[in-house]
Amino acid sequence: MTVLTQPAIDSSTKCFTKPGKAAPLPSSKKCHNSLKENQASGLNASPIYENRIGSSHSYADLAHSYARSRHYTISTVDFRNTTMATILDEAINDILQEQLPRICSSLKRRPTQFPLEVRHAADKGLGSFATSPITAGSTIFMDFPSIIAPSIYGLAIPPSEAYTELFESLPKHDLAFVSSLATSRQDHPGSKPVPQVSSLPHPSFYEDIMQTNSISVNLHIPSDIPHPELSTHRALFFMLSRCNHSCSPNAQWSWDALTLTLTVTALRPIATGEEITISYIPLYSDPTLRQQILKDAYGFDCVCDECTLPPYEVEEHRSTTVDKPDYTSDGDNVTMDSIICPFHEWCDDPTLPDNFLLNAHKEALCRLEKSNLESLRSASLDVPILPEVHSDHDQKVQQYWEDQTFYTNIGDSSTLVIADAIDKHTEIIAMCYGALGDVMNFRNWIACVKEAKVSKGADADVRIVFNKWLANPTSFPYWNRKARAF
Numbered sequence: 365m366t367v368l369t370q371p372a373i374d375s376s377t378k379c380f381t382k383p384g385k386a387a388p389l390p391s392s393k394k395c396h397n398s399l400k401e402n403q404a405s406g407l408n409a410s411p412i413y414e415n416r417i418g419s420s421h422s423y424a425d426l427a428h429s430y431a432r433s434r435h436y437t438i439s440t441v442d443f444r445n446t447t448m449a450t451i452l453d454e455a456i457n458d459i460l461q462e463q464l465p466r467i468c469s470s471l472k473r474r475p476t477q478f479p480l481e482v483r484h485a486a487d488k489g490l491g492s493f494a495t496s497p498i499t500a501g502s503t504i505f506m507d508f509p510s511i512i513a514p515s516i517y518g519l520a521i522p523p524s525e526a527y528t529e530l531f532e533s534l535p536k537h538d539l540a541f542v543s544s545l546a547t548s549r550q551d552h553p554g555s556k557p558v559p560q561v562s563s564l565p566h567p568s569f570y571e572d573i574m575q576t577n578s579i580s581v582n583l584h585i586p587s588d589i590p591h592p593e594l595s596t597h598r599a600l601f602f603m604l605s606r607c608n609h610s611c612s613p614n615a616q617w618s619w620d621a622l623t624l625t626l627t628v629t630a631l632r633p634i635a636t637g638e639e640i641t642i643s644y645i646p647l648y649s650d651p652t653l654r655q656q657i658l659k660d661a662y663g664f665d666c667v668c669d670e671c672t673l674p675p676y677e678v679e680e681h682r683s684t685t686v687d688k689p690d691y692t693s694d695g696d697n698v699t700m701d702s703i704i705c706p707f708h709e710w711c712d713d714p715t716l717p718d719n720f721l722l723n724a725h726k727e728a729l730c731r732l733e734k735s736n737l738e739s740l741r742s743a744s745l746d747v748p749i750l751p752e753v754h755s756d757h758d759q760k761v762q763q764y765w766e767d768q769t770f771y772t773n774i775g776d777s778s779t780l781v782i783a784d785a786i787d788k789h790t791e792i793i794a795m796c797y798g799a800l801g802d803v804m805n806f807r808n809w810i811a812c813v814k815e816a817k818v819s820k821g822a823d824a825d826v827r828i829v830f831n832k833w834l835a836n837p838t839s840f841p842y843w844n845r846k847a848r849a850f
């Protein structure tokens with residue numbers, strides 16, 4: 365891919381502010397019309413937030429002030445072959461503009477040919493298929509965001525209008541492509557309309573496209589910015605938008621905020637002609653729960669092999685194609701949330717403190733246990749009051765909690781989701797104590813895990829494994845592994 369060494373910022377940069385109670389910004393900060401001006405303002409924009417919103421607010425206060433005080437800029441960045449349209453808080457926009465030269469040079473080094481083609485995928489609409497064999501762990505494709513928008517924002521004008529401005533700032537051929545993407549209301553055979561919450565306005569066409577096709581990404585924002593949640597965005601990628609979901613995916617994506625690069629890698633060998641699939645959700649073991657979440661959050665009935673093939677065929681399919689680790693052989697399989705830090709990474713990384721993962725999961729567990737679903741549902745803001753965010757780690761825990769809150773608000777499956785999340789955290793805490801070689805705590809927590817599994821009807825084999833670990837903790841596969849990492 366050839367790119368301009370110096371990106372051109374669209375001269376028609378627009379600015380949206382929320383009038384009324386918002387503290388006015390100095391006029392020079394209100395809108396940026398050139399790269400030079402944006403680069404000059406850069407990181408110096410952050411103190412504005414300190415003046416406007418104190419740092420000691422609860423999350424609910426913060427969300428209110430956030431919605432009152434944000435000022436947004438719509439920009440397009442042309443990299444010759446590709447255009448990115450963004451709607452960003454203006455300080456974040458300044459920061460991003462500063463990063464563009466570095467991002468441009470990373471774009472130059474990226475491959476542009478990938479072993480895949482887009483074609484019909486039966487009941488799922490279009491899908492991406494391998495055009496040559498792909499080895500496990502290798503990169504399938506790299507993608508650059510075409511649209512970036514904040515995860516939450518407060519605007520004076522309706523979001524639908526802002527989204528229309530945003531999408532329509534893309535070049536015509538890109539806009540045509542975006543308009544062809546699947547929407548949750550689209551009439552795919554496998555898709556049903558998402559039940560609408562009556563109090564919420566119907567999402568506009570572009571909002572719906574964003575909802576159906578975007579993923580959550582963080583931008584690379586300095587950690588001392590007063591509102592770390594400002595780094596949380598949603599991004600739409602053209603190639604990723606043609607990847608369907610599977611409950612037994614053969615690929616996964618990762619995001620590099622430094623270079624704005626999405627990389628999709630193979631989880632196992634993929635044969636020519638095989639569909640490339642990713643997972644849109646954490647892979648809970650309960651298929652009914654997975655299907656409910658997909659239906660509530662994405663509006664479709666999952667028709668992946670895992671959900672539709674008869675059990676014996678799924679087993680066969682799995683044993684030949686997917687190397688799925690089980691609880692006893694791979695701790696990361698129970699780490700449904702890689703945002704905090706995967707268990708294996710913590711275990712083997714001597715620079716990560718003993719308490720790092722343990723405290724993160726205990727904290728998340730506390731919040732889950734303390735959460736009152738009813739008050740959450742009836743609250744005008746669908747967010748709990750969270751303690752102040754102090755560090756990058758707190759921010760990750762908070763992000764995790766927001767993700768959980770999202771799941772609590774998507775329908776009747778909420779209680780199940782909370783219970784499932786509690787079980788997963790409990791498991792990881794037990795595993796951490798095992799990896800630290802702490803006999804007493806390991807026994808206490810593993811007993812809780814066993815109890816949860818038994819109450820869910822775990823079979824005799826599972827009970828035998830747990831009894832073995834309780835009787836002899838050193839038989840736990842990760843026993844003392846963290847201590848050995850030093």
Ligand SMILES: C[S@@+](CC[C@H](N)C(=O)[O-])C[C@H]1O[C@@H](n2cnc3c(N)ncnc32)[C@H](O)[C@@H]1O
Nearest residue numbers: 488489490546554555605606608609664666667
């Ligand atoms: C990101 S798009 C994927 C590409 C899409 N199939 C297309 O035609 O552009 C997500 C949409 O694809 C469909 N889809 C993805 N995975 C599916 C699955 N496992 N079962 C049924 N429909 C699926 C749903 O309509 C979903 O809203």
